Amino acid sequence: MIYGSGMLESGITFDYGQLVLDCEFARMIKHTIQGIPVNDETLAIDTIKEIGPGKDFLMHKHTFKHMREQSKPELIDRKMRGTWEKAGEKTAYERAMVKVRHILENHTPDPLSDDILATIRSIVVEAEKEMGIKS
Numbered sequence: 001m002i003y004g005s006g007m008l009e010s011g012i013t014f015d016y017g018q019l020v021l022d023c024e025f026a027r028m029i030k031h032t033i034q035g036i037p038v039n040d041e042t043l044a045i046d047t048i049k050e051i052g053p054g055k056d057f058l059m060h061k062h063t064f065k066h067m068r069e070q071s072k073p074e075l076i077d078r079k080m081r082g083t084w085e086k087a088g089e090k091t092a093y094e095r096a097m098v099k100v101r102h103i104l105e106n107h108t109p110d111p112l113s114d115d116i117l118a119t120i121r122s123i124v125v126e127a128e129k130e131m132g133i134k135s
Contacts, residue, residue, distance in 0.1 A: 016104075020096040024075050031071070042066065075099070 004011065005026070006019025036042070047062040057063055075095045077084055112120075128134070 016100040017093050017096040020099050020103075021075060021092060024073060024096075028071065028073065036070075 005022040006014050008015050075092045
């Protein structure tokens, strides 16, 4: 379990942009701890033999085919600085806030079932009884 997503200032402040960034980091961590598949395709032995020592593996079709499997950031921009600057220099936080606005404007959560609503209501009623609050 990851604790503190979206929190700033030791939990005194909550920031939606930070929450979206933290979710991206959690996705990347989860991907990493799931491990890297090791098989004939991912080891690329045939590609290594084909290219040979000291040659360019980055431009090979095998690299292009598999490079995005290792990391799929949505908000982190890995462009070269000049390309990033020409594209408007948006920080990861600025991109996160665009996503936050989109979520807030467009997301419609699924309604809770009647059973869940009844359970929540019973918890509230019980808490009100314990605190001496009349419903």
